[in-house]
Amino acid sequence: MADPKGFITTPRQEWPRRPVEERVRDWDEVYVPGALLPIVAKQADRCMDCGIPFCHQACPLGNLIPEWNGLVSREDWRAASERLHATNNFPEFTGRLCPAPCEAGCVLAINQPTVTIKNVECAIGDRAWEEGFTPPRPPERLSGRTVAVIGSGPTGLAAAQQLTRAGHTVAVYERDDRIGGLMRYGIPEFKMEKRHLERRIDQMRAEGTRFRTSTAVGRDVDAEELRCRYDAVVLATGATAWRELELPGRELTGVHQAMEYLPLANRVCEGDLDASPLSAAGKHVVIVGGGDTGADCLGTAIREGAASVTQLDIYAQPGAERDEEAEPWPTYPRLYRLSAAHEEARDVGAAPAADADARLFAASTLRLTGDADGRVRELHLTGVDAGRRPVPGAERTLPADLVLLALGFSGPDREDGLVGGLGLELEPRGTIARSAGFETNVPGVFAAGDAARGQSLIVWAIAEGRAVAAAVDQHLTGRPSHLPAPIGP
Numbered sequence: 001m002a003d004p005k006g007f008i009t010t011p012r013q014e015w016p017r018r019p020v021e022e023r024v025r026d027w028d029e030v031y032v033p034g035a036l037l038p039i040v041a042k043q044a045d046r047c048m049d050c051g052i053p054f055c056h057q058a059c060p061l062g063n064l065i066p067e068w069n070g071l072v073s074r075e076d077w078r079a080a081s082e083r084l085h086a087t088n089n090f091p092e093f094t095g096r097l098c099p100a101p102c103e104a105g106c107v108l109a110i111n112q113p114t115v116t117i118k119n120v121e122c123a124i125g126d127r128a129w130e131e132g133f134t135p136p137r138p139p140e141r142l143s144g145r146t147v148a149v150i151g152s153g154p155t156g157l158a159a160a161q162q163l164t165r166a167g168h169t170v171a172v173y174e175r176d177d178r179i180g181g182l183m184r185y186g187i188p189e190f191k192m193e194k195r196h197l198e199r200r201i202d203q204m205r206a207e208g209t210r211f212r213t214s215t216a217v218g219r220d221v222d223a224e225e226l227r228c229r230y231d232a233v234v235l236a237t238g239a240t241a242w243r244e245l246e247l248p249g250r251e252l253t254g255v256h257q258a259m260e261y262l263p264l265a266n267r268v269c270e271g272d273l274d275a276s277p278l279s280a281a282g283k284h285v286v287i288v289g290g291g292d293t294g295a296d297c298l299g300t301a302i303r304e305g306a307a308s309v310t311q312l313d314i315y316a317q318p319g320a321e322r323d324e325e326a327e328p329w330p331t332y333p334r335l336y337r338l339s340a341a342h343e344e345a346r347d348v349g350a351a352p353a354a355d356a357d358a359r360l361f362a363a364s365t366l367r368l369t370g371d372a373d374g375r376v377r378e379l380h381l382t383g384v385d386a387g388r389r390p391v392p393g394a395e396r397t398l399p400a401d402l403v404l405l406a407l408g409f410s411g412p413d414r415e416d417g418l419v420g421g422l423g424l425e426l427e428p429r430g431t432i433a434r435s436a437g438f439e440t441n442v443p444g445v446f447a448a449g450d451a452a453r454g455q456s457l458i459v460w461a462i463a464e465g466r467a468v469a470a471a472v473d474q475h476l477t478g479r480p481s482h483l484p485a486p487i488g489p
């Protein structure tokens with residue numbers, strides 16, 4: 001701490017976002033370039049260096065938050081980068097994409113705004129690249145052991161980097177044509193520009209990790225054959241089995257899953273397409289689902305020029321009075337988050353004419369209806385109480401030319417030849433079953449990330465990747481691994 005009273009003298013200030021009217025006309029990141037660095041040292045100085053740092057305990061990676069807050073407050077960027085990279089392979093990803101459970105754990109929240117931990121992390125990550133503090137770290141010697149990592153999202157990349165640096169020869173298999181998984185084709189450019197991903201992939205290549213794109217294990221490569229070829233296999237395929245809306249009208253043209261819609265918009269940004277075949281331009285859009293994927297659809301539809309956009313959330317607006325019977329104490333506190341996309345929807349007046357807010361809370365879809373050509377035209381919904389029971393008289397109809405389903409994911413795809421090809425056992429909820437050592441029922445095959453944990457945050461995904469790497473390293477060497485294992489399965 002440069003100033004022990006920083007938390008009293010300095011108000012919380014976040015990395016400013018660009019004006020809404022400017023940023024909705026492009027796909028660049030929403031933040032003002034260069035505006036974080038001048039404020040971040042003072043912000044880091046708000047940290048009290050708590051004796052028991054709850055921020056650290058709230059972070060699945062166990063990030064050493066008070067340590068690097070102190071280093072940033074003294075502008076020792078090299079040491080801050082070293083301490084941050086000790087627990088997190090990709091801080092520039094989490095600094096942009098993680099909803100920061102660390103900030104929810106910050107002690108300052110007792111009576112004032114928390115430390116901007118996420119911004120500090122992002123600044124360290126970016127500064128590390130600018131200053132050359134993140135050179136490739138190839139292993140000094142090779143172990144002679146080989147690992148196939150299936151899936152190149154944050155779990156797969158973290159596992160591959162840890163195992164490569166430990167000396168194992170790692171090949172990452174990705175079914176898509178580019179590396180990155182959800183970070184490539186799910187997360188919009190305005191949340192994280194792909195250049196951040198590219199330079200990490202370059203770093204990993206230089207360290208020795210090999211990448212095989214457009215290769216779906218179970219379809220293009222026989223899963224059992226691959227298992228026999230490698231000393232260990234890590235399944236990091238993500239949770240790609242999306243939840244369905246099983247209601248009348250689901251079959252109408254113009255009703256799509258979010259993960260059918262978002263990849264096409266991302267491909268426009270990559271230069272693969274001139275325009276998305278599912279573009280929201282000129283359409284009334286309704287997004288069913290109140291989570292982050294729904295918010296990504298919201299920001300994307302606004303940028304594509306939608307006539308109106310509504311996002312439906314089954315839950316009551318956070319802060320609304322709780323129904324003790326339906327949600328007895330203690331319930332998980334749901335915080336009202338105004339993401340960049342929600343801010344845009346509010347400021348550009350994206351909601352249909354009758355509504356002030358593009359977000360409708362406590363709303364449940366009843367059915368979809370269409371025109372004579374079978375195209376969706378309307379979405380019928382009802383208001384619900386805290387127990388998700390329909391409220392009599394709360395039915396209404398929204399115009400809907402494009403309906404996007406963002407209802408979450410239940411686990412890995414069961415039909416892609418991987419689960420069946422390896423004979424993997426699944427949990428009742430559809431995720432891959434695994435032992436306390438991350439190993440599946442198939443010896444030498446490990447599972448991590450959303451495919452095994454279930455859909456979760458990017459910070460959990462990276463923690464899973466690091467933890468499974470430690471388990472695989474122990475399996476390959478036959479002795480306790482020196483790799484860190486921040487979490488258990």
Ligand code: SF4
Pocket residue numbers: 046047048049050053054055056065066069105106107108115117
């Ligand atoms: Fe600093 Fe907040 Fe962590 Fe305390 S809980 S060490 S104030 S970031």
